[in-house]
Amino acid sequence: MTDALLPNILQFIGQIDPFDKIPKNALRTLATQVQITYLGKGEVIDLCTAEQEKSLYIVRTGSMEQRKVDGVLRAKLGPDDMFGFSVLGKDASSDKGYRAIAIEDSLVYIIPQTALQTLFSAHPDCAEHFASQAQVRLKSALDVVWSNKEKGLFIRTVGEVASGRVAVVTADQTIQAVAHEMRMVQRSSCAVIYDNDTIVGLITDRDMTKRVIAHGVAIDRPISDVMTHSPLTIKPDDLVLHAASVMMQFNIRNLPVVEDNKVVGLLTTTHLVQNHRVQAIFLIEKIKYAGSIKSLASFTPERQAIFEALVDGRVAPEVIGKVMTMIMDAYTRRLIQIAIDKLGPPPCNFSWIVAGSHARNEVHMLSDQDSAIVLSDSATDNDRIYFNHLAMIVTNGLASCDYPLCPGKYMAATPKWCQPVRVWKEYYKKWVSNPEYERLLNISVFLEIRTIYGNSEYETTLRDALHSNIRNNREFLSTLVNDAITTNPPLGIFNNLVLEKSGENKKTLNVKKYAINLIIDLARIYGLAVECDLSATDERFKAANSQNALSDDAFKNITGAYQFILSLRFSHQLEALKQGQKPDNNINPDSFGSFERKHLKDAFRIVADLQEAAKVRFGSR
Structure with a gap:
C-alpha cells in the first residue's frame, strides 16, 4: 500500500465500530498494514481451507454473501461490514468455515491476523470487540450500551441487599430456645423454622410479642404452636423490586432468602428503606389502593415515565420487562378486586391466567392483553355468567389504562376462554393431537400461562396436561418447528x-x-x-x-x-x-x-x- 492511500483508509476504518474505539496512534499503525483487493462478481474468498491466511475482511464497496460448506446462506454483507472473525480465535478449529462470494463488483480491505495480534498485545481491551465468538462480541456490545454504573435498585438482586443474619431452627424447639437463638446467637429479627428438610414456618420478634407475651403462652411450648405457617420466600437472584412488590402485596416485613431449600439470608423492609426509594414501587402501591378505574387510568403517564427512565438509565432489557410486568400485574389484580367488590364474592374457585408477553414477564409499552379464566369443574352456567361480567370489567378496565384489547380476542372476556378445568384440558389435548392452523394459533397463545389471581393449582394442572400430551405426541414439536x-x-x-x-x-x-x-x-x-x-x-x-x-x-x-x-x-x-x-x-x-x-x-x-x-x-x- 502506498502512503498516498493511507489517509483514505484511516478515514474509512476510523468511523467503523470497533475501529473507532482504538487509540489514534495504534489505528494509524494498523492502517499501514491494510491490504486492498478487488473482487469481480462471482469471485470467492474461501475460508473453508486451512491454506487461507487468517485475516479480517472489511467490505469497502459492493456487496457479498457468506455461504456455509453445505451452501446454506450465512449472511449478506454490504459496505462497512466485516467478516473473518470465526477463523481468528483459538476456537477456530471447531469452525467449519465458509465462503465469501462477491454478488457484485466489490472492493475489500484485508487486515492480517498478525497485525491484529500486535494491536491486542498493546491494547488488550480491544480484543473483545474482535472476538471470534459471536456471543463475546454481543456481550461486549451490551456492556457498551448497558453500563453497569448507577443502575440502582432496578437491577440489584436480593442477594446483594439482604442480610446474612437469620436464625434457623426446628419446629420442635421451644419458644425460649428460639428466642435465645434469635437474640443472643444470630441477632436476627426473624427465625426460619424447618421440619426435617422442609421450611414449615417463620417467627419474628414482633410475633413473639403479639403471640407469646400478649397471650401468656408458656415459653416451654414448641415454636410450631405460634409460628406463621408456610411462609413466603424469595430467591437470591430475584430482583429487589420483585421482593418489594411481594412484601406490599401480602403486607409482610420479612422475606427469607432461600437457595436450593437452604436459607442464605433475610430481606426486611428496613433493607429497602435504607437502600433505595424507587418510583415503580410507589406506583405499584398506588395501584393497589386505587378506588376506581378512572383513578387507575390516571397513572398511565407515570407508567410511561418509568419505562422511559429504565431505558434512558440503560437498565438491562430483561429487567425492564420484569418491572413493566409487575406493574401490569398490579393493574390486573386491582381491577379483579374492583370487579369482585361490584359483583359480589366469586361463586366458585377460579384462576385468572395471563399469556403471551405478560406470562413471560416481558411486558413493554406495546404489550396488549392475553388472558383467560380457568373455573372449577363444579362451575354452573350461572357461575359462568358471573365470570363473563367480571372479565368484561377487567379487560375494559385494562384498555382504559392503555393496555390494548387483543386483536385476536384471546382474552378472558371471550366466552371460549372462560371455561372449567376439564374443558381447558380438552383444549390442550385437541390442539396437540391435531394442530391445524387455527388450533396451532390457539395453542401458540396459551403455550405460556401464569396465574396472577386465584387458584394457582389450575395452572399446574393445565401445564401438566400439556406436557403429558406432548410426551404422547412428539410430532407436535416438529409441527412447531x-x-x-x-x-x-x-x-x-x-x-x-x-x-x-x-x-x-x-x-x-x-x-x-x-x-x-x-x-x-x-x-x-x-x-x-x-x-x-x-x-x-x-x-x-x-x-x-x-x-x-x-x-x-x-x-x-x-x-x-x-x-x-x-x-x-x-x-x-x-x-x-x-x-x-x-x-x-x-x-x-x-x-x-x-x-x-x-x-x-x-x-x-x-x-x-x-x-x-x-x-x-x-x-x-
Missing part, C-alpha cells in the same frame, strides 16, 4: 432486502417479526422439549441448556442475541415516546450505524443457526 421456520431472520440488512415493501411502515425493518418472535418461538420449542415449567424466554433456554438439549455455546449465543435485539427495540420505542409519537417495532435501517449493523448481523446469524439446529433435533419435515 415447521411453523417457527416459515420466517427467516434478515441475514442482509442493506439494499432493502428485508424491509417492508408497502404500507405506512414501508422501507422499515420489523424487528419483532423478523427477530424477536423467532427467538421466542425457538425458546418455546426447547422449553417444551425439556418440560420446563417456566415461561420467560431466557429461562426456557436456560432449562434446555441445563438438560443438555442446548449446548453452552448455543445458549450463550441466543440469549446474547435476544438481549441485544431487545435493547435496540426499547431504544427505538423510547425515541418515539420522546418525540410524542406512538412507539412501534418498525426501525428504519438508515438509523443504524456500523455498530448496530455489525452486531445485528451477528444476532441474526445466531437465530438462523438455531433454526437449523431445531430442524435437525426435532425432525422438522
Whole structure:
C-alpha cells in the first residue's frame, strides 16, 4: 500500500465500530498494514481451507454473501461490514468455515491476523470487540450500551441487599430456645423454622410479642404452636423490586432468602428503606389502593415515565420487562378486586391466567392483553355468567389504562376462554393431537400461562396436561418447528432486502417479526422439549441448556442475541415516546450505524443457526 492511500483508509476504518474505539496512534499503525483487493462478481474468498491466511475482511464497496460448506446462506454483507472473525480465535478449529462470494463488483480491505495480534498485545481491551465468538462480541456490545454504573435498585438482586443474619431452627424447639437463638446467637429479627428438610414456618420478634407475651403462652411450648405457617420466600437472584412488590402485596416485613431449600439470608423492609426509594414501587402501591378505574387510568403517564427512565438509565432489557410486568400485574389484580367488590364474592374457585408477553414477564409499552379464566369443574352456567361480567370489567378496565384489547380476542372476556378445568384440558389435548392452523394459533397463545389471581393449582394442572400430551405426541414439536421456520431472520440488512415493501411502515425493518418472535418461538420449542415449567424466554433456554438439549455455546449465543435485539427495540420505542409519537417495532435501517449493523448481523446469524439446529433435533419435515 502506498502512503498516498493511507489517509483514505484511516478515514474509512476510523468511523467503523470497533475501529473507532482504538487509540489514534495504534489505528494509524494498523492502517499501514491494510491490504486492498478487488473482487469481480462471482469471485470467492474461501475460508473453508486451512491454506487461507487468517485475516479480517472489511467490505469497502459492493456487496457479498457468506455461504456455509453445505451452501446454506450465512449472511449478506454490504459496505462497512466485516467478516473473518470465526477463523481468528483459538476456537477456530471447531469452525467449519465458509465462503465469501462477491454478488457484485466489490472492493475489500484485508487486515492480517498478525497485525491484529500486535494491536491486542498493546491494547488488550480491544480484543473483545474482535472476538471470534459471536456471543463475546454481543456481550461486549451490551456492556457498551448497558453500563453497569448507577443502575440502582432496578437491577440489584436480593442477594446483594439482604442480610446474612437469620436464625434457623426446628419446629420442635421451644419458644425460649428460639428466642435465645434469635437474640443472643444470630441477632436476627426473624427465625426460619424447618421440619426435617422442609421450611414449615417463620417467627419474628414482633410475633413473639403479639403471640407469646400478649397471650401468656408458656415459653416451654414448641415454636410450631405460634409460628406463621408456610411462609413466603424469595430467591437470591430475584430482583429487589420483585421482593418489594411481594412484601406490599401480602403486607409482610420479612422475606427469607432461600437457595436450593437452604436459607442464605433475610430481606426486611428496613433493607429497602435504607437502600433505595424507587418510583415503580410507589406506583405499584398506588395501584393497589386505587378506588376506581378512572383513578387507575390516571397513572398511565407515570407508567410511561418509568419505562422511559429504565431505558434512558440503560437498565438491562430483561429487567425492564420484569418491572413493566409487575406493574401490569398490579393493574390486573386491582381491577379483579374492583370487579369482585361490584359483583359480589366469586361463586366458585377460579384462576385468572395471563399469556403471551405478560406470562413471560416481558411486558413493554406495546404489550396488549392475553388472558383467560380457568373455573372449577363444579362451575354452573350461572357461575359462568358471573365470570363473563367480571372479565368484561377487567379487560375494559385494562384498555382504559392503555393496555390494548387483543386483536385476536384471546382474552378472558371471550366466552371460549372462560371455561372449567376439564374443558381447558380438552383444549390442550385437541390442539396437540391435531394442530391445524387455527388450533396451532390457539395453542401458540396459551403455550405460556401464569396465574396472577386465584387458584394457582389450575395452572399446574393445565401445564401438566400439556406436557403429558406432548410426551404422547412428539410430532407436535416438529409441527412447531415447521411453523417457527416459515420466517427467516434478515441475514442482509442493506439494499432493502428485508424491509417492508408497502404500507405506512414501508422501507422499515420489523424487528419483532423478523427477530424477536423467532427467538421466542425457538425458546418455546426447547422449553417444551425439556418440560420446563417456566415461561420467560431466557429461562426456557436456560432449562434446555441445563438438560443438555442446548449446548453452552448455543445458549450463550441466543440469549446474547435476544438481549441485544431487545435493547435496540426499547431504544427505538423510547425515541418515539420522546418525540410524542406512538412507539412501534418498525426501525428504519438508515438509523443504524456500523455498530448496530455489525452486531445485528451477528444476532441474526445466531437465530438462523438455531433454526437449523431445531430442524435437525426435532425432525422438522
